[in-house]
Amino acid sequence: WLSDIHLDPFYATPSAVHPDKCGSDRGADRVYSQVGCDPSYSLVEAAFQKVSSLISQGGTPVDFVIVTGDIARHGTDKLENSFVATQQILNNVSQLLHSSVQSARDGNSNEGGSHIPIVPSIGNNDVTPDYYIDLDHPLEMLQMVSDGFEAMMWPNRNFSDETADPQQEDVERSTFQTGGYLARNVTEKITLISLNTVIYSTNHAPANQNTIDDPLNQFAWLEEQLDLAYSANRKVFISGHIPPAMGSYRHSQLWNEQHVKRYYSILSKYFDQDLVQGQFFAHLHSDEFRVINIDLDDDDTASDKQWPLFLASSISPIYGANPSIRRVAYNRKNASLLDYD
Template sequence: MKFLLLILLFCFLVPTFCLTGKFWQFTDQHYDWIYKYKSEPHSGECRKGEGDAGFYGDYNCDIPWLTVASAIEEMSIIEPNVDFVINSGDTWPHATGSAEEKLQTIANVTNLIRKYFPNTPVFYSPGNHDFEPKHDCAPGANTWLAQMAQAISPILNTEQKKTYLQGGYYSQVIGGIRVVIMNTVLYYRSNKYTSSASGDLSNQYAWITSQIDEAYENDEKVLFVGHVPPGHAERFGFNNFHDQYTDPFMKVFEEHPHKEIILASLYGHLHSDSFRLTENAGPLLLSPSLTPWKNYHSSLGVPNNLGMGRLFSYDKQDQTLLKYEQYYADLQTCNENLKLKWQLEYDSSQEPFYMEDLSLISYEKLYIKMKNDEKMFSDYLNFNILKYKADSCDSDCRTRQFCAIKFLHTDDYDICKIIQDY
């Protein structure tokens, strides 16, 4: 009783503390359970031979268990009292392994999150590497979805498991926010099962629409979570979805009569820190990866440092997303010192962005600032790869960046790249 009175007194004296909710997002761990310290990096793997693979990871490889475990533990130290935790996919590494090992890896990371956040709802949005074979997610109920549902069963209730088995999606309402987990691997450009298909795969469009409808009726706000974002990769320029899905997918949100209740959509996959603008359906926020792996398939591939996680703050009264704090570790320094040091990279409400909140309007203002302020754009590029040693950004690079942010629809993006009018 005394403790409750103390909490009430504290909330009276410091009201913003008790009216602010928080949640974590982290993504793209790509945990390699065979990672070998001082092995030879080869084709994205640090598993054999003699070389200079670092203790906590390598820019040409994925990461060992101790790095994954350290990141989750540090999240629980920085802020243990969160309302929920989001893992937006790609737990499995870019390297090879068996289906059984893949399922066990997903289960191990899920259970580790639950260990450090024992009384907190945990959400998992499947990544393209989490499917077997990788990238290939068949529409509708299938054996692999059932196996993944079993691997993450401790975080799914009966109703959530029912929709997860139908298509890899589910939802839960927490504090006035309807967290909607989507399966965007269905539309992924490397998914062979859906390359020549069309229509509403796994009835996900209809289900998303029903989630917005229900949220509106219940006076809730909606937070969407997926792995592969729609639109184009700002570094590479390719479409993340098969071409036939981008516009229909975006229309589900942008043409909904109650799209104003969408707070934002959170994604991973591109291993970059970026955002996308929509037509009044909330911003798309791309969180950087935990793995530092460089996409060695392209000259445009850029390594990044370790993206520990992103801590969001929101107003518990109207569910407005207020800000996020992005945490990271400088991999090279950590390997040299044999000490993993996580630190705040930046706070969206502080220098250099000074964002009032995480609304679409605030991101539209940031976009305009970046176009007109080279220092601001340079800061954005620096954060885009978690302060790795960035190359210069020429005119083509700049065009890819700004067109990807502003134009999600394929035709609009293509026109933007041609005439460079962003």
């Protein structure tokens, strides 16, 4: 499980995120990036090499990889031709991660199947300007992100694979390019639902669109996917970038209130069936968790239903965190989470 990669291809140059401390004068002698900076290519490559080693070393096979958003550096809108620059960063990371994961799988006889699925989510820095998705005209922005994620999301378009499923890829591509979300059956038991959480953020722009009840029809789609998974006797993991919870820095709600309530209202329908076995988010560059207990019916009484959320730390050291990735263990029979490190 990787998150908040924030590759800065301009690290140790005058175009770095913070040129005063990450530019050519101070950043060049720190190949793996300085704390307070977004990562260099060398740091991202080292992180992906660690992923490769976890796959190739044997032991318990890696079933799939989750990337919970913010692949691009901070401040892409300050770069010349920021739209193209953002897409290029997404594309470079996507290709490198795909290559790292699949080459390790090919070298490990314990890894079954044709390839290891990689499922990313859109982060607020993966669009430009930051947090910007025009809900009336989202296609150009989402097409850009889709093209940038291509190599890791749909590698069968670029690499020979006899098990490729073009029809399923077309369905995923359609929902992602129109809404920024997708659902994929990553194992025989688990459906992974990747949400576009940027559109629920209190920082989403244009701000005058933040009162829309179901932006990009994602909630209706989510209900449909949960119904399908339940009918097929599957379990669900949900991933996204911005968590439906309070932030740990400003102690403010990260999603708009009506969207938080709608989200948990949808999940509550299947609470007793243990359909959703894990929720994976990020954004805060900090290894955290939340246990959500929310008043769903506005009677000033919290629900007796509780939802655990897991938040990953970052590869980027820009906010002082040591670069990190996560390995999550789960029960293959019932998809219940067991542990993580």
